[in-house]
Amino acid sequence: MALRSFLWWFMIGALLTLSVLMVQGGLRDLWEGTQRTSETNMFVYFGTTLFGGGLLAGCVALIMNRLR
Numbered sequence: 001m002a003l004r005s006f007l008w009w010f011m012i013g014a015l016l017t018l019s020v021l022m023v024q025g026g027l028r029d030l031w032e033g034t035q036r037t038s039e040t041n042m043f044v045y046f047g048t049t050l051f052g053g054g055l056l057a058g059c060v061a062l063i064m065n066r067l068r
Helices: 002-032 039-067
Strands: none
Touching: 002 039
16 A cells, blocks of 8 residues: 555656646756757756656655554
């Protein structure tokens, strides 16, 4: 049950992070960035940002579930 809750909130957190990034700069600016970097670096930057947002939401969900 806890793993399923974590995975659900991880996905929601990653999607919310993506939506905030898109609102702040738009998808084109987010994908291309202001500086020209290699494609691998862009995937790492983009992936770690989404992973961090998902991890934050998943951990908060586990903590809230534990407090309940």
